[in-house]
Amino acid sequence: MNREAQAAGWPESPGSGPLGDGRCATAVHRPATVDELCEAVRSEAASGGAVYPQGGRSALDYGGTPARPGAAVDVSGLDQVVDYPHADMTITVQAGMTVAALQGVLAEKQQRLLFDVPGGDRATLGGALATGVCGPRRYGLGRPRDSIIGVSFVTSNGVEVKGGGRVVKNVAGYDFPKLLTGSLGTLGVITQATLKVRPLPGASALIWLRADRPEQLDAWLAAFHASAVRPVAIEFLNPSAAAIVGEPAGLDGRSWTLVVGIEDDEKSVAWQVDQFRREVASEFDVLRDEATRPIWASLTAFQVAAPGPLACTASLRPSRVAAFLAGMPADRWALQAHAGNGVVRMQGLGAWTEGEAAEAVSARRAEALRDGGDLIVSRCPAAWKGRIRVWGEPRGSWALGRAVKRALDPPGLMNPGRFVGEA
Ligand SMILES: Cc1cc2nc3c(=O)[nH]c(=O)nc-3n(C[C@H](O)[C@H](O)[C@H](O)COP(=O)(O)OP(=O)(O)OC[C@H]3O[C@@H](n4cnc5c(N)ncnc54)[C@H](O)[C@@H]3O)c2cc1C
Known part of the structure; x- marks a missing residue:
């Protein structure tokens, strides 16, 4: 120390x-x-x-x-299911329950959570909501903030506050559930949440499609807009990321790769794969049902792989993703884009010095900002955080965040130092 x-x-x-x-x-x-x-x-x-x-x-x-x-x-001691009216497709759960345990409860009724959480046997629902974590299915199924309809949390005066409710049609009052989602424990300690859930899909397909150059993504995204295919995930991987993601299923992952996830009943999935062939591309590999599991898992876990000391997440317009990826060497970066949403997960490969990391972050952040996006550093050594602003350059909207923080946590008791505008 x-x-x-x-x-x-x-x-x-x-x-x-x-x-x-x-x-x-x-x-x-x-x-x-x-x-x-x-x-x-x-x-x-x-x-x-x-x-x-x-x-x-x-x-x-x-x-x-x-x-x-x-x-x-x-x-983690607050880990009970409070209420599960499965026919209403909602569940109320305490925040300390692990995501894997929650998925187990839902699976008994053939239902599931809508957002992907890596490391679910350790990660808790409260942690998932506080970090706003999501993965490949964000394109079709949304983020945690789209699933949450009720929240209870303890504020800095030691009182439990409730927001939202246990039924979907409940729009009265401040939208605390969405406010707390992604607030990283800086506004209060989440004690329980009510979530919308959905039936498990009857069938699943993953299309694995290689590209010669990253720019091919633009044509595919344009084709999706004109297509009847309704994927839940549109992922684009650079060659290094394709190797990491494809390996568990023995897929050749040394090229730029588009991965398209389709989930629905059996007939619909089969029809959509055919439609993809007609409207988007003709040559690809398809994995189905059980065989898709390792790839879904590695697409979800990619953001927490740690092949080096530096990881960033950029938010861009989907139309800028291909150009952003093309500018980064595959021997330094493994890159996964949730391409339909314009979110790029960047894993720095191998050894980096603080100076190299600061320079790379600054250049990539400038590029993201030029296009109206942004870039945060999701993982780096603590010693670098003084130089590399993990939340990016100060923005006008941070004043709003600070005002909300002052209103809900006047003494600044909760997770001081963690959030935007504080570091
Ligand atoms: C940048 C990043 C890195 C990740 N790295 C990994 C990884 O290496 N391995 C892995 O398996 N998963 C990782 N994840 C995924 C992680 O599992 C999820 O974000 C997860 O949901 C965190 O849950 P947890 O219970 O472990 O939270 P914790 O790690 O215990 O807490 C994470 C943050 O959430 C806050 N928090 C936790 N619970 C509450 C609560 N009840 N109320 C208010 N605030 C709360 C904490 O104060 C902390 O700031 C990572 C996610 C992100 C965004």
């Missing part, structure tokens, strides 16, 4: 566990009830500490560095 951190009062030993970015917690609370959680928050507030919510601890390094000493509040 450096002298600066010691002077700021950070504990040297990880006796109470990690907070992320090499910082250790001053204490850990493991509430078994919401009342105990409220009490833990009140006691940290009274002692002038800080509250760092935790679930599966799989994404603790995400965001800015924790700014001042404080306690971990481990929500």
